[in-house]
Amino acid sequence: MHRPEVTATLLLSCQDRKGLVAGVADFICRNGGNIVHADQHTDSEEGVFVQRVEWDMAEFGVPRHELRTAFQPIADSFGMTWSLHFSDDVARFAILVSKEAHCLYDLLARQRMGGLKAEIPIVISNHPDLEQVADSFGIQFCCLPMDPQAKADQEHRVLEKLEEHRIDLVILARYMQVLSAEFVDQYAGRMINIHHSFLPAFAGARPYRQAYQRGVKIIGATAHYVTAELDQGPIIAQDVIRVSHRDSEANLMHKGRDLEMVVLARAVDLHLDHRTVVYGNKTAVFD
Amino acid sequence: MHRPEVTATLLLSCQDRKGLVAGVADFICRNGGNIVHADQHTDSEEGVFVQRVEWDMAEFGVPRHELRTAFQPIADSFGMTWSLHFSDDVARFAILVSKEAHCLYDLLARQRMGGLKAEIPIVISNHPDLEQVADSFGIQFCCLPMDPQAKADQEHRVLEKLEEHRIDLVILARYMQVLSAEFVDQYAGRMINIHHSFLPAFAGARPYRQAYQRGVKIIGATAHYVTAELDQGPIIAQDVIRVSHRDSEANLMHKGRDLEMVVLARAVDLHLDHRTVVYGNKTAVFD
Amino acid sequence: MHRPEVTATLLLSCQDRKGLVAGVADFICRNGGNIVHADQHTDSEEGVFVQRVEWDMAEFGVPRHELRTAFQPIADSFGMTWSLHFSDDVARFAILVSKEAHCLYDLLARQRMGGLKAEIPIVISNHPDLEQVADSFGIQFCCLPMDPQAKADQEHRVLEKLEEHRIDLVILARYMQVLSAEFVDQYAGRMINIHHSFLPAFAGARPYRQAYQRGVKIIGATAHYVTAELDQGPIIAQDVIRVSHRDSEANLMHKGRDLEMVVLARAVDLHLDHRTVVYGNKTAVFD
């Protein structure tokens, strides 16, 4: 059996109604598409329907550039929030960091090995420390220091950089700054943060310190879409690791770093594969 | 939003072809059904398509007793292997045991608490040891001892009991006997075994002994549909737990028991919810 | 190599000082004891030393009934908080429940199968619902309903029952009542609760509801010693399980039950094996 060269993926959410699944499937079917993956979910408390459908574009009756227009009437008839993606799209993402290098190293290495379908035109930091890391991968490093008196200015310069490089996805890879609601809004659903705890436990500052003091037997990491409320955005991925009374706070940080980089990479992967749909304050993950 | 009172669930597999998803969705849609869950998978190596679709039967245009007949033409046109289930079906299952009580206790307690949509008319064993356990739950216990000279006879008596009680699902809850191919064939896809290792590691006898001697750092348990080849059937569920050099073989057995009962219960749950489809030697689990 | 028939286990904590390990090891050695397990921990932030030492009593020079007296001078010289236990001690524990049966079934089945070195003379509840469960295991069930106007009275009656049955360990197996500080103090370090979340996330009421609303990707359970502050006591054991957007609140409860019973049983096991030492608000677990 052949593997499709290019597939289209439709992500949608709307109020649940009869005929939704059939309506979408019929559109694809009557245009000659073969569905290679379809997954859906009905949140019966909220009455919300979310779906991911992926089909082979070879022999599909509607050409790629007309697809959005062709699907619009169906979307309208059901009141869908939707987006369409192609498997050969290459996302452009920016990585924002402060002083911790592990997530940055990990993401750059993955991209270099071909494990991420993305270009990374720029790394932005409020500190100069990680310039060498970006350099060793031949990626532009832009240091925009934070002046607490002029936080809005710094954010503005970051935004300019993101726009200049036409960034699709912003990754906060241990960027230790709280972003304003204005900034966050511009990248709603397109900005992922890694928080170094198992949220909602230990939100805010120094989660490993908090975990150490509470004496937990498991620590975690959480990747989530960023919203205006700190550490409250829709969760994409979480993972945990066992610890014991033997682990000092420094050990927790050491063990936690592995989690952080793996969980962040997994979330970025899921986003790049168009496997996430945000609805309300939750993320449906069609993995 | 209302939760449906009764749903129908269709499980199917067939050779992958265009129009499959639309064909099924259209059947449900034009009869007025609202799909509450749909999941599918295409195994592109094998060219096999498997699907689970569940819809609300309230207001559905085809009455329950005519549904199989109504769907048959679609199934035929795609060459489907399929089965149809209703959410208010109550399975009847038999539990086969030898001397270890933990999985038996666990399954009986779950059923008693209402956690399993099933009746358990009988517990069958080749040893008398667990009669009291069945008794304390008021369930019939049938001891059919194994005479190595007359293995076929014993199996025959077991089969008679299963038929007498119209058993839908046979659960081997640490039944320490290898069943003949003849026996297995009669309950193909309807007999679940718990093996006390992370298969394919440590198949066969004394897996904890083998794990202890190998010095592994993690042990596991595996629930699978039974096929004629020992410990080789399609895997439904697996789980693992960390161990260390400190754990004696007895400790591994002790820790493993928790895994065995949880993994077996999970597999039984998935089967009872009609979330498993066997194809080739694999199980698609639509959880 | 022989396995010892009876071992003695010393649990101790004190301010860290030179010579502690040698002092204890020397006491055992010069009385002819063979150490079968020794583990220790120094909390360098708190300056606290905790240790577990277990040795074979066969051929040990100090008879069992004189051991406490013989060790007292060493304990005094280091200012130790300590306790001594023998491997053939059989603990007596009481299980307190409300309406949920799964942890109760699990503990009673484990004890019946010989998996817990304990006698269970009584099950106490504020509701009559689980009487049949206790009955089916032949264990006395005592219903002491809670009158909100007379909470102290009910607690007093519970305490009387615990004393009457000379209870060593109180297990709150989903006992849905907050206990007063007076009650808690009487069983400090001898009362274990299972909380149905990954603490400190979702402390308090309805943790599965909270988890559902937050959209977490992993849920957990926590067993801890009970202190006067609700859900804040020293943690003994935690475990987690993956969930997804598909899981309704009811599903989270269903999946969580398996965790609760396994985590609670593990904590009880660790306590009965004298593998836990509480210091500050933490538990050192020498597993």
Place this chain on the structure above:
Amino acid sequence: MHRPEVTATLLLSCQDRKGLVAGVADFICRNGGNIVHADQHTDSEEGVFVQRVEWDMAEFGVPRHELRTAFQPIADSFGMTWSLHFSDDVARFAILVSKEAHCLYDLLARQRMGGLKAEIPIVISNHPDLEQVADSFGIQFCCLPMDPQAKADQEHRVLEKLEEHRIDLVILARYMQVLSAEFVDQYAGRMINIHHSFLPAFAGARPYRQAYQRGVKIIGATAHYVTAELDQGPIIAQDVIRVSHRDSEANLMHKGRDLEMVVLARAVDLHLDHRTVVYGNKTAVFD
């Protein structure tokens, strides 16, 4: 409380005898050492005793360079196999690779971030592919291609390189060559391999292919000391990740890479912290 600047760590194994723990503790105590970590294990089947003791060297009565001589009589009296290490030792390790870059990237980044107490003077490969990776970290890359007709020659050249650089630890980071017994013997207990399966399942070639075909629900990775028998050496660390019927063989490889790099790094960490003692075909891990 102060954290010690330099500690000494003693690793030992011998036949189990009375007085072992006291003998070692007494040696440290009477020379004025404060034990910061002590852990031991008695394998009662084998009659083997293994121990790790770590103590503060500040104010210790025996100077560092005389410590081995001072301890030798005690070691002799108990017939110990033992080694002594200091916390400020810096290991020198070589990484052997073939074509897969992920473990190499990960180890080099960890070392660069200060997370590994080690120098990495050389990366050796049988293929030229990863030269750029080593280059970007400024580390010497040595390509020694494998001529199947002259395997011994190639191994000989690798050994020369290891000796030239005074290598303490050889890390096989997806080095796809089976090493001869002669080679292995020279680095017994000092060569760590990462195998891309949950051993003993799927030993040998193409473990992800095997896992895919068997339809397992969990895959794993195993780090072990290398012995002459392929994939049979003492296991140091293992970890697993859930997979499903959806995961193609390529997906298993993708998910597995994260495991491989984390498990290998953990094993290297444990070795560098002198937390592993090999006895028989097992590894005691004192974490």
